[in-house]
Amino acid sequence: MSLFDPIKPIKTPRVGLYSVGHEHYWNQFDGLLDRLLGYNRFIAQQIGTHGEVCNAGMIDSESGARAAAEKFNAANVDIIFCHAATYAxxxxHISIARHCQRPVVVLNLQPTAAMNYAKTTTGEWLAHCVGCCVPEISNAFNRSGIDFHIVSGLLGLTETPKISLADECTSNHPEAIAAWEEIHAWVKASAAVRTLREGRMGFLGHTYPGxxxxYSDFTMMGAGTGMHIEVMEMCDLDRLAQSVTVAETREKLEQVHEMFVISEDSPADPLARKPKPEQLDIACRVAVAQEKLVRDFDLDALTYYYRGREGNxxxxxxxxxxLGNSLLTAQGIPCSGEGDMKTAVAMKICDILEAGGSYTEIVSSDYNHGTIILGHDGPFHIAISDQKPILRGMGLYHGKWGTGVSVEATVQKGPVTLLNLTQTGEGRLRFIGNEGIAIDAPILKIGNTMTHVRFDxxxxxxxxxxxxxAPTHHGALAVGHLSELFHKVATLMDIEWCSVSHGEAIEDSTVASRDILSLGTAELHES
Structure with a gap:
């Protein structure tokens, strides 16, 4: 569900592609080169549905590899796919990886599920022996210090080439489907990396004291993510707030009614009331100013906090x-409170991957349901809501100054992943992921987002x-089991990845025994 067009589009990843083969084969076996180039074009077409492809075609010589490397560097590719078309x-071709200094994914995609053993010739076999050179590629890359990954499976053609003696229609084969899911995941991860690398993080005010x-090292954050960090002052927002017109405020209020259910008084908490008209008015006026701030400073994400003299x-x-943070998050500009820049980055990654990314922390545990409740006072990502979020008036913000409106909502039921970006004692960034199941269970009616999540x-x-x-106490809650995809993002960013999940989350809501649910300890996976 998406109510708003994104303020800034996701960057399209740039993908380098080349196939490898043995030059001596072309004169020995008629039609083999054209056949393999047909496979190359098919791969380029498939990848092109998710990214911009720079295709170098067949590489069968060192001189050709150098030319391909120059082509990829000129195109500023994010990732390179090496298609093992036959033995090579x-x-x-190793100079491509040496000169480009980009992650390489070796595609070990066999055109057919099985050869026609009775009729296969040497030339036919060479079109199918794609795995023959992959050990050599792996060995050479490893010894050369080249970052590489491998996808094995079937090519997934929809029709068999006339030259072939075997059935090459494998598009519906599980090995082809799985291989292409992984390939597309690498491309999507590259989109996240490029969008971050070319993005601008707004830092408004300061981090919550204490x-x-x-706290984030701005230089380290820039080095780890590639994002430019734009430090802004509250006077920047104040200047824009003073320029907001009545018509702009009214239009924003219409968006609010489209996105939220305006609450009545909470039946439980006297602090959570129906929003007052003046609360909505000022929240909408500030929301207009926030969007102007994002556009003026060309921001891709925003984090903020301000603590000043009471009542100023x-x-x-x-x-x-x-309120404005939730509206911006719905428009592809994730916003985090308390000056938590690291979680804003995690939210941005989730948003780029179209998985939401709501600002969250541990609210409480429910030992009867066997869940941990995750949530915060906002912002909330409307794209992953199970229904219209509720907007409540708040008599006070706990632990902060002032009053206003807050968001009450739950995430869609089903698979979810908690993504955390933290910093280690060595000063390095670290991603932590944990997969679970969001279940239907009661939440508090106090104007906070809350979702019961059962883990494994x-x-x-x-x-x-x-x-x-050693996570930060905030994180980004995304829909879907996305640890493998997040791991790919971390790998491409050269950031350590840790996964707490190592099994399917238990879905039986009647199971709450700690002895049954305690399935093991965390496993550390370093990229």
Whole structure:
């Protein structure tokens, strides 16, 4: 579900592609080169549905490899796919990886599920012996210090070439489907990396004082993600807020009614009330100013916090930011509170991958349901809501100054992944992922986002395993089991990846025994 067009589009990844073969074969076996180039064009077409392809064709010589490397560098590709079309000497193409300094994925895609053994000739076999050179490629890359990954499976053609003696229609074969899912995942991960690398992070105000896990080294964040960090002052927002017209505020209020259910008073919490008209008015006016701020500074994500003298103009601005943050997050500009830049990056990655990415933290555990409740006072990503979020008036923001409106919502039921970006004691960035199942269970009616998530072990063990990896106390909640995809993003960014999940989350809502749910300890996977 998406109510708003993105303010800035996701960057299209640029993919380098080349096929490898043995030059001596072309004169020995008529039609073999054209056949393999046909496979190459098919791969380019398939990848082209998710990225911009720079195709160097067949590489069968060292000189051709150098020319391909120059072509890829000129195109500024994000990732390179090496298609093992038949046997090829590693020396004939290794200079591509050496000169481009980009991650390489070797495609070991056999055209047929099985050869026609009774009729296959040597030339026919050479079109199918794609796995023959992959060990050599792996060995040469490893010894040369080249980052490489391998996808094996079937090519997935929809029709058999006339020259072939075997059935090459494998598009519906599970090995072809799985291979292309992984290939497309690499391309999507490349889109996330390029969008971050060319993106601009807005930092408004400062980090919440005393939250040591929230503090970020701006130089390290820029080096690790590639993002430019634009430091802004509250006066930048104040200047824009003063320029907002009544018509602009009214239009924003229409968006609010489209996106939210306006609450009545909470039946439980006297602090959570039906939003007052003046609360909505100022929140909408500030939301207009926030969008202008994003457009003026060309931002891709935003994090903020302000603590000043009680009752001053800037405090009134910051207490109204939650609504605008949710609206911006719905428009592809993830916003995080408390100056948590690391979580804003995690949210941006989730958004690029079309998986949501709502700002969240551990709210509480429910040992009867065997869940951990994840949520926050906003912002919330409308794309992953199970229904229209509720907008509540708040008598106060706990732990902060001021009053205003806040978001109450739950994430869609089903598979979810919690993504955390933290910093280690060595100063390095680290991604942590944990897959679970969002279930239907009661939440509090206090104007906060809350979702019950069951992981593959009980709440106590999950928290022990999660905390042992030194996460920040916030994270981004995304829909789908996405650990493998997030791992690819981390790999391409050269950032350590840790996965807490090592099994399917238990879905039986009647199972709550810690002894049953405690399935093991966290496993550390370094990219």
């Amino acid at each position: 000497m590693s020396a004939s 939250m040591l896990d929230m 103009a800037y405090e009134q601005l910051q207490e109204s930011l939650i 072990r009980g709440p106590s063990q999950m928290m022990n395993d999660w905390f042992a990896l």
